[in-house]
Amino acid sequence: MTALTVTAACKTYGAVPVLTDVGLSVAAGSLTAVLGPSGCGKTTLLRCVAGLERLDAGQIRVADSVVEGPGTHVPAHRRRVALVPQEGALFPHLSVADNVGYGLDRAQRRSGRIEEVLVLVGLEGYQRRMPHQLSGGQQQRVALARALAPRPRLVLLDEPFSALDAGLRASLRQDVRQALRRDGATAVLVTHDQAEALSLADHVVVMRAGRVVQDGPPTEVYATPTDHWVARFVGDAVLLTGVVRAGHAHTAIGAAPVHADADGEVTVLLRPEQVRITPIGTPTAGQVTGRVLRHDFHGHDTLTVVRLADGTEVQSRRLNDGPVPATGDAVQVSVRGPVRTWPAGPQPRDAGDPAPSRRAGAGHA
Amino acid sequence: MSRPVLTAAAGIAVVVALLPLGYLLIRVTEAGLDRAAAELLTARVGRLAATSLALAAVVTLACTVLGVGSAFLVTRTDLPAARLFAVLAALPLAVPTYIAAFAWVSAVDDFTGFWPSALVLTLCSYPYVFLPVAAALHRADPAQEDVARSLGHHPWRTFRGVTLPQLRPAIAGGALLVALYVLSDFGAVALLRTDTFTRAVFTAFDLGFDLTGALLLSTVLVALTTVLLIGESLTRRRGARYARLGAGARRPHVRIPLGGRRWPAALMLMVAAALALGVPALNLSRRLAAGVSRPGSLTEIATAAGNSLTVSAAGAVLTMLLALPIGLLVARASGPLAAVVERLSYLTHALPGVVIGLSLVFFGVHVAYPLYQTRWLLTLAYAALFLPLAVAAVSAAAAQAPPALDDVARSLGRRPLRVFITITAPLLTPGIAAGAALVFLTCMKELPATLLLRPTGMDTLATELWGHTGVAAYAAAAPYAALLVLLSAVPAWFLAARSGALGPEGNR
Numbered sequence: 001m002t003a004l005t006v007t008a009a010c011k012t013y014g015a016v017p018v019l020t021d022v023g024l025s026v027a028a029g030s031l032t033a034v035l036g037p038s039g040c041g042k043t044t045l046l047r048c049v050a051g052l053e054r055l056d057a058g059q060i061r062v063a064d065s066v067v068e069g070p071g072t073h074v075p076a077h078r079r080r081v082a083l084v085p086q087e088g089a090l091f092p093h094l095s096v097a098d099n100v101g102y103g104l105d106r107a108q109r110r111s112g113r114i115e116e117v118l119v120l121v122g123l124e125g126y127q128r129r130m131p132h133q134l135s136g137g138q139q140q141r142v143a144l145a146r147a148l149a150p151r152p153r154l155v156l157l158d159e160p161f162s163a164l165d166a167g168l169r170a171s172l173r174q175d176v177r178q179a180l181r182r183d184g185a186t187a188v189l190v191t192h193d194q195a196e197a198l199s200l201a202d203h204v205v206v207m208r209a210g211r212v213v214q215d216g217p218p219t220e221v222y223a224t225p226t227d228h229w230v231a232r233f234v235g236d237a238v239l240l241t242g243v244v245r246a247g248h249a250h251t252a253i254g255a256a257p258v259h260a261d262a263d264g265e266v267t268v269l270l271r272p273e274q275v276r277i278t279p280i281g282t283p284t285a286g287q288v289t290g291r292v293l294r295h296d297f298h299g300h301d302t303l304t305v306v307r308l309a310d311g312t313e314v315q316s317r318r319l320n321d322g323p324v325p326a327t328g329d330a331v332q333v334s335v336r337g338p339v340r341t342w343p344a345g346p347q348p349r350d351a352g353d354p355a356p357s358r359r360a361g362a363g364h365a
Numbered sequence: 366m367s368r369p370v371l372t373a374a375a376g377i378a379v380v381v382a383l384l385p386l387g388y389l390l391i392r393v394t395e396a397g398l399d400r401a402a403a404e405l406l407t408a409r410v411g412r413l414a415a416t417s418l419a420l421a422a423v424v425t426l427a428c429t430v431l432g433v434g435s436a437f438l439v440t441r442t443d444l445p446a447a448r449l450f451a452v453l454a455a456l457p458l459a460v461p462t463y464i465a466a467f468a469w470v471s472a473v474d475d476f477t478g479f480w481p482s483a484l485v486l487t488l489c490s491y492p493y494v495f496l497p498v499a500a501a502l503h504r505a506d507p508a509q510e511d512v513a514r515s516l517g518h519h520p521w522r523t524f525r526g527v528t529l530p531q532l533r534p535a536i537a538g539g540a541l542l543v544a545l546y547v548l549s550d551f552g553a554v555a556l557l558r559t560d561t562f563t564r565a566v567f568t569a570f571d572l573g574f575d576l577t578g579a580l581l582l583s584t585v586l587v588a589l590t591t592v593l594l595i596g597e598s599l600t601r602r603r604g605a606r607y608a609r610l611g612a613g614a615r616r617p618h619v620r621i622p623l624g625g626r627r628w629p630a631a632l633m634l635m636v637a638a639a640l641a642l643g644v645p646a647l648n649l650s651r652r653l654a655a656g657v658s659r660p661g662s663l664t665e666i667a668t669a670a671g672n673s674l675t676v677s678a679a680g681a682v683l684t685m686l687l688a689l690p691i692g693l694l695v696a697r698a699s700g701p702l703a704a705v706v707e708r709l710s711y712l713t714h715a716l717p718g719v720v721i722g723l724s725l726v727f728f729g730v731h732v733a734y735p736l737y738q739t740r741w742l743l744t745l746a747y748a749a750l751f752l753p754l755a756v757a758a759v760s761a762a763a764a765q766a767p768p769a770l771d772d773v774a775r776s777l778g779r780r781p782l783r784v785f786i787t788i789t790a791p792l793l794t795p796g797i798a799a800g801a802a803l804v805f806l807t808c809m810k811e812l813p814a815t816l817l818l819r820p821t822g823m824d825t826l827a828t829e830l831w832g833h834t835g836v837a838a839y840a841a842a843a844p845y846a847a848l849l850v851l852l853s854a855v856p857a858w859f860l861a862a863r864s865g866a867l868g869p870e871g872n873r
Contacts, residue, residue, distance in 0.1 A: 050772070050776050051775075052775070075775075075781075076772070077776075077778050077779050077780050077781070079776075081776055082776050082777055083772055083773050083777075084773075085769045085773060086769075089773050091770060091774075092765075093791050093792060102774065102787075103777030103778050103779070143773075146777070147776075147777070150777060156776070
């Protein structure tokens with residue numbers, strides 16, 4: 001069953017298009033992440049789904065009913081679509097219990113639902129606390145409990161983890177996913193953090209400049225991105241030119257099987273974990289070799305940058321389970337497939353450099 | 366409330382507030398350039414301007430020194446009885462200048478002229494500097510001062526280098542309030558016979574019945590105050606840079622030990638409090654002890670108190686009603702429209718009570734005759750005069766209820782009206798109450814517009830007091846003055862406590 005369907009959604013602010021022909025569907029009981037750099041329109045999309053803003057054109061259906069479309073605008077309070085905003089936005093004058101019970105009627109409040117959702121987010125016994133007595137992470141947990149309490153048809157999470165520090169973010173993410181699953185809720189998470197989207201979501205929708213550019217399970221988005229931009233946005237990427245012949249892509253660092261098999265000149269996407277490096281004594285003919293330029297040490301793994309003889313730089317990721325070649329050492333480079341290729345030629349122009357929104361340690365998924 | 370409704374309501378409020386200014390402009394244009402030149406290009410106008418500006422400069426300087434000094438001593442040093450001194454430094458807010466002037470003039474022989482006026486105005490207006498500076502000192506992030514100390518700076522050097530620059534917006538804001546206040550003050554300069562613009566305008570109208578002349582003189586006053594207002598708006602914009610980063614609990618400030626200067630400092634504050642509060646209090650109680658002079662005057666006092674309370678309450682209610690849409694619009698909607706609406710509502714800040722009163726007299730006589738000689742016109746004058754105070758209070762309060770809270774509440778299935786009742790209103794109420802208290806207090810103390818616009822036969826505490834001092838009936842004036850100070854002290858105390866200047870309580 002589909003919990004949310006957005007069809008051909010368009011919106012402009014003045015002359016600036018914010019959403020252009022956006023379409024997506026969210027399966028009931030799933031967690032979908034809308035991933036994109038800041039300013040890509042993802043928060044506007046969320047606010048339109050919540051009914052806080054109106055679309056210029058297009059349709060939004062929640063469960064089976066049209067809530068937004070030509071001539072239809074169900075106001076926010078009749079949609080049963082609950083919001084968890086960035087900073088939690090707890091009502092500062094209400095206790096935790098009153099915050100969580102805000103969307104419940106009197107009978108529901110007495111039914112034990114408040115306690116039930118507080119247990120779900122791991123805050124049993126916090127009913128009497130006031131918001132200012134909670135830490136940032138606890139405030140977000142209360143905000144989630146408040147959204148879950150009235151059993152909405154859809155929970156919308158607007159970058160709910162971005163204000164938290166890294167360690168807290170990781171643990172809270174998993175707790176949030178667990179709470180959503182246990183409650184059987186359907187959720188849409190908006191984020192600019194690809195590690196968050198890939199690790200958390202059942203389904204990822206990538207947005208760029210107001211358009212949906214890719215839509216699929218996290219593994220698919222990571223392994224076969226639609227274009228260079230998505231490739232770089234969702235993880236570390238090595239892009240090389242090559243030629244496809246008989247199901248293999250031939251590149252400067254060797255051949256690898258390809259996903260699709262149209263022959264010709266191509267751009268090849270290698271993820272660093274597909275590039276292997278082996279220390280060697282002296283280079284011999286026939287081997288692809290390079291020298292280690294630098295290491296980025298991440299504890300469990302290391303990202304090594306190697307410069308080939310022709311000047312090309314490639315990245316290789318390896319688990320730290322053996323000796324690491326030193327900077328300046330000669331190494332042999334090889335590729336493991338299958339790899340993603342695109343026909344050589346112009347790509348959609350990058351809408352902003354995805355690099356700044358990448359976080360340290362991202363792309364390990 | 367939806368945006369179009371809010372915008373329309375704010376537009377109406379601005380029009381109402383700008384009525385006096387608009388009317389003033391129309392009348393002045395009608396008078397013509399020749400008449401204006403004849404009236405304004407005289408040696409007397411030059412003398413008036415020089416006196417007004419010199420008085421404003423002297424008082425502002427004195428208030429800045431006194432206000433910043435006492436704020437620092439009270440919040441940052443180990444001064445004995447710091448909390449008591451904080452209260453004493455805030456309380457002159459409850460003493461109208463004409464009451465202080467009356468107390469001094471009836472206590473000291475020949476207490477008239479420029480310097481006595483400067484002294485009285487300084488003692489009455491230094492809380493305008495003390496309160497914002499003390500609040501800013503209280504708010505300033507101790508972490509920044511800790512950093513300066515850890516880099517090897519002496520506490521005094523840290524104060525000069527790190528703390529003082531952060532106080533600049535608060536000091537500038539307070540000083541400009543004082544300057545505006547001095548330029549618009551009527552009661553003290555009139556009682557102490559100092560020739561300033563306000564006194565000249567009032568005299569021209571009240572004694573000479575020279576209506577156009579009074580209006581033309583007013584325009585000079587408006588020009589002077591507008592210049593000050595522009596200065597204030599410039600500092601306000603600059604102040605935005607000194608925001609504290611990040612949230613979280615704050616630690617208290619480290620107090621600087623004064624050592625041997627501890628008691629001299631306390632003595633200095635004691636003298637200031639004695640002059641500002643002690644002289645009026647002592648004088649009023651001595652006069653009161655002499656007894657109420659005439660039979661039947663108790664009823665008169667009660668009637669005047671009742672009139673003061675009802676007119677001020679009506680003024681506060683109307684002002685807050687007009688301020689609500691403007692304040693909400695300013696806080697919720699960013700964009701040129703909201704900015705224009707806010708600036709326009711502040712414009713009346715540049716109009717002294719004499720000018721507002723005068724233009725509404727004209728407005729009543731020529732345009733809205735049914736309103737003339739009723740309390741409604743007086744209420745309207747209060748609203749026009751004090752709208753800026755109320756707008757500032759409402760928009761500060763609206764910041765306590767960010768729009769994200771509304772969004773969440775609606776997404777949880779609550780209708781907009783229910784959201785307003787359960788979320789927005791409870792969060793706005795304390796700030797709006799403070800704004801109403803401030804407007805109420807200011808209405809109680811207001812003298813010139815009340816004198817010009819009250820219906821014949823209606824007296825408030827302020828006008829009764831004025832009438833008696835005018836004929837040197839100091840004993841008869843005393844009960845009105847005492848009652849007015851006592852009634853004003855309540856909202857003044859409430860405001861001082863809210864500002865956080867009185868200590869850490871109630872400052873979450």
